[in-house]
Amino acid sequence: MFLIDSKSGVPFYRQIIEQVKFAIGRGELQPGDRLPTVRQLAVDLSINLNTVIRAYRELEIEGMLDTQQGSGTFVSSRKPDINGLERQRMLDQILTDMLARASSYGFTIDDLLKGLQQRKENE
Amino acid sequence: MFLIDSKSGVPFYRQIIEQVKFAIGRGELQPGDRLPTVRQLAVDLSINLNTVIRAYRELEIEGMLDTQQGSGTFVSSRKPDINGLERQRMLDQILTDMLARASSYGFTIDDLLKGLQQRKENE
DNA sequence: TATATTGTTATAGTCATATAGTACAATATA
DNA sequence: TATATTGTACTATATGACTATAACAATATA
Structure with missing residues (x-):
């Protein structure tokens, strides 16, 4: 679902954040949709668990995502504004x-x- | 002459490198043209001297620039020859x-x- | 020649990013 | 209830980017 460009110089967690935002903005991710688990995404992108956590946490703070320990991370029902x-x-x-x-x-x-x-x- | 975007996540020295290449590619910088001194560019961009040096050095290694201690840094006259x-x-x-x-x-x-x-x- | 200017080198420190590994806490599910 | 799955927290380590500062080396110029 997501792609990391390790040569761009842009931090991985930032790339994840941007891509989640754009996916939501384009409607590919709808409110309530479940995102890849932190562990799964870390494996898929061949990056560290902590890096994924960092991205998800920032998005949660911004109100884009809701995280529920034990069940997963979901797109918030509060519509964020991707301009x-x-x-x-x-x-x-x-x-x-x-x-x-x-x-x-x-x-x-x-x-x-x-x-x-x-x-x-x-x- | 150059501009740094400190929020882009792209390292300063990489931004300088790209912009020099861009200027050369577009003909804004011609072979033999003198670039800003390392100290001057550091002041202009409000960044550290070492960061400018790093950018110029990489460009010199790539053959885009010639540096002459005491006189300055110049656009190389060697045209990059690739088949x-x-x-x-x-x-x-x-x-x-x-x-x-x-x-x-x-x-x-x-x-x-x-x-x-x-x-x-x-x- | 003496001085200024230019690029070079070196050391040290800070911060951000990313990694590795371990353990814990909450929830879902068999 | 027992187990697996999910997110969370923490410590430690490494690396890259950037900064601060100082000194040195080569060239140009007065």
Whole structure:
């Protein structure tokens, strides 16, 4: 369900937090839905249990999640507000990073567009 | 000339590296151009001298910069020479990384295509 | 030559992140 | 009730990033 990019420089727990928020924002996670157990997610992502706990705890403090010892962690019924603005900023960031990297090797936006287009067709 | 986002979670020295590469890739920094001194950039960005040094050193190792003690740090005149195959592999890598990151946030290839297209038009 | 400027090196300390391992507490389930 | 599963708490350790500070080395310039 979630993915960790260990090369991005962004702390794992932050990546988890962001992805949970966006999943909720997109409706993939509905209020009441159960999240992976802390142990399971730690195994899936090959990271430490404590790192998952840290992410879940922050989300609980923010009111996004409800945790119940013994039963699991659930999406809170209080609807959090995932704004499109944050989402747009994330996309911008991804594009900026990629462009910086690509242009340092002399690639143009057209090169990227072409490459992306090919991948789309091969899906 | 450069900007640091202290809230992004991305290490300062990595941000500097990316921005220098970006500037070179876009032609804003030409071979032979002099970069800010390590001390000056540290002051400008309100970060530590060692952090700037670290960024410049990595860029020098990569062949992007030439440093000359006493006179400054300059954009290397050695053009990074990679053959077409390596180049293609590099582009694939960049695209793969971006897609992994983007999809983890729920973005589709179309989202990326659209975002790229917009940037192209705004150039 | 003398001085300033530039990059370099080194030491030490703080903080955040992540890991490993162990044990405990609450709940669900057989 | 007994057991498994879930989240929680804690200690210890390691590493990376960043900072503070000081001294050193090479070059440019007055």
